Amino acid sequence: xxxxxxxQFEEIVERFVELKxxxxxxxxxxxxxxxxxxxxxxxxxxxxxxxxxxxxTEFELLVLSSSFKxxxxxxxxxxxxxxxxxxxxxxxxxEIAEVVLRGIEPHPVLKLTIEEAEETVTYANVAESSPLVxxxxxxxxIPEETGMWVLAIRRGDKCIRPKPExxxxxxxxxxxxxxxxxxxxxxxxASP
Amino acid sequence: xxxxxxxxxxxxxxxxxxxxxxxYKPIPVRExxLEMKxxxxxxxxxxxxxxxxxxxxxxxDVLELENRVDTLAYLLEMEILIAARDVEDAEALTxxxxxxxxxxKISDAAADIAGIVMQNIGVHPIVSKVxxxxxxxxxxxxxSEGSILVGKEIGELDLAARMGVDIIAIRRNKDWIIxxxxxxxIKLSDILIARGAPSGVKEFKELAEGKLKxxxx
Numbered sequence: 001x002x003x004x005x006x007x008q009f010e011e012i013v014e015r016f017v018e019l020k021x022x023x024x025x026x027x028x029x030x031x032x033x034x035x036x037x038x039x040x041x042x043x044x045x046x047x048x049x050x051x052x053x054x055x056x057t058e059f060e061l062l063v064l065s066s067s068f069k070x071x072x073x074x075x076x077x078x079x080x081x082x083x084x085x086x087x088x089x090x091x092x093x094x095e096i097a098e099v100v101l102r103g104i105e106p107h108p109v110l111k112l113t114i115e116e117a118e119e120t121v122t123y124a125n126v127a128e129s130s131p132l133v134x135x136x137x138x139x140x141x142i143p144e145e146t147g148m149w150v151l152a153i154r155r156g157d158k159c160i161r162p163k164p165e166x167x168x169x170x171x172x173x174x175x176x177x178x179x180x181x182x183x184x185x186x187x188x189x190a191s192p
Numbered sequence: 193x194x195x196x197x198x199x200x201x202x203x204x205x206x207x208x209x210x211x212x213x214x215x216y217k218p219i220p221v222r223e224x225x226l227e228m229k230x231x232x233x234x235x236x237x238x239x240x241x242x243x244x245x246x247x248x249x250x251x252x253d254v255l256e257l258e259n260r261v262d263t264l265a266y267l268l269e270m271e272i273l274i275a276a277r278d279v280e281d282a283e284a285l286t287x288x289x290x291x292x293x294x295x296x297k298i299s300d301a302a303a304d305i306a307g308i309v310m311q312n313i314g315v316h317p318i319v320s321k322v323x324x325x326x327x328x329x330x331x332x333x334x335x336s337e338g339s340i341l342v343g344k345e346i347g348e349l350d351l352a353a354r355m356g357v358d359i360i361a362i363r364r365n366k367d368w369i370i371x372x373x374x375x376x377x378i379k380l381s382d383i384l385i386a387r388g389a390p391s392g393v394k395e396f397k398e399l400a401e402g403k404l405k406x407x408x409x
Contacts, residue, residue, distance in 0.1 A: 006318070009316070009318050009319065009322060010322050012319075013319050013322040014322075014326060017326055017327055023236070024233065024236055027229075027233055027236060027298060028229075028233055030294075031225065031228070031229035031232070034291060035222070035225060035226065072316060074316075075317070075318070076315075076316060076319075077313055078313045078315040078316075078319075079315055079316075079319060081304075081308050081313065082240070082243055082305060082308065082315075085301045085305050088297065088300075088301040088304070089297075089298055089301045089302075092294040092295075093294070093298070095291075095293070095297070096290070096291055098290070099287040099290045099291055099294075102287060138352060163328070163387075164352065165328070165356070
């Protein structure tokens with residue numbers, strides 16, 4: 001296989017990985033917005049849904065514009081179909097977020113879905129001077145230090161699903177949930 | 193009025209057979225939603241891994257999880273039907289009904305992905321190769337007799353520091369333990385789903401299968 005084709009393959013897969021991760025993050029955030037009854041998170045999901053549409057179109061165009069041989073094309077059919085499914089997942093997550101944006105009424109059954117304790121969602125900007133910069137989430141030990149749980153990392157117009165090996169960069173916005181007491185600790189840690 | 197104050201019979205869910213009548217069980221809505229969230233995420237995660245690494249065993253797990261999420265969505269709908277007594281209730285509860293239907297869509301999507309694997313539509317082998325470079329893969333392994341993992345708590349294994357591996361779920365008979373706690377003890381015949389770098393995952397599989405007898409520092 002020529003270098004050029006290999007590069008094309010790599011680019012397509014990288015695009016797909018982003019589609020996949022964004023769709024997974026959306027499910028996570030959509031349910032979190034519901035459980036915390038938090039409209040900001042729900043808005044984040046809606047924003048990501050638009051971003052997904054854009055990503056998916058780019059992904060499909062990239063696949064279509066690649067000149068595959070017949071045997072290679074067959075191997076990419078699965079990937080195209082996966083792309084369609086990621087879009088479905090994103091739509092479903094957006095539907096959950098929509099429920100939150102419409103406003104949850106204080107019905108007794110629904111009350112059970114809202115945290116009894118005062119759990120909040122907070123946004124923390126990571127400054128150049130923060131000890132978190134260049135650390136992986138595993139090493140940063142944010143839940144242990146602050147009691148806050150990172151739900152997502154916003155980086156430019158991307159939103160990253162936090163994994164233990166995700167590296168924190170200066171300029172990231174950490175979206176985290178936890179009890180109100182932890183909010184200050186997290187903000188101090190991110191922007192000392 | 194609180195419909196549900198306890199969660200008797202929660203574990204009965206696990207033994208629920210396919211496509212049978214789903215009986216109402218009083219489970220708090222919050223618990224239902226949390227379980228649906230965890231299962232949906234795991235299911236989607238497993239589904240992608242199944243497709244990208246052409247792993248039929250993982251795909252089968254996905255189909256089983258789909259069944260469970262569908263059951264939970266039905267139970268959620270039942271809670272709603274029982275709680276609605278008048279117009280106001282109905283207005284307040286339609287939102288939750290929307291959640292149940294969205295959850296159903298997500299699990300259907302995961303099943304679609306599993307279907308891609310089952311129908312042998314296939315993903316080009318180079319896709320798996322590239323994917324492995326940029327993303328950590330999920331691996332499924334059964335704890336065999338003679339494995340040093342048997343009887344150990346997850347926390348004491350310190351897998352993350354040793355080999356960069358995280359156990360994200362345990363399947364024990366029909367039960368799924370998602371995001372197991374540090375104190376969870378690994379049992380013989382557990383199916384472990386782990387995530388990590390290829391070398392770490394390989395080492396971990398050997399530990400689970402009893403081929404590797406020592407934890408290296």
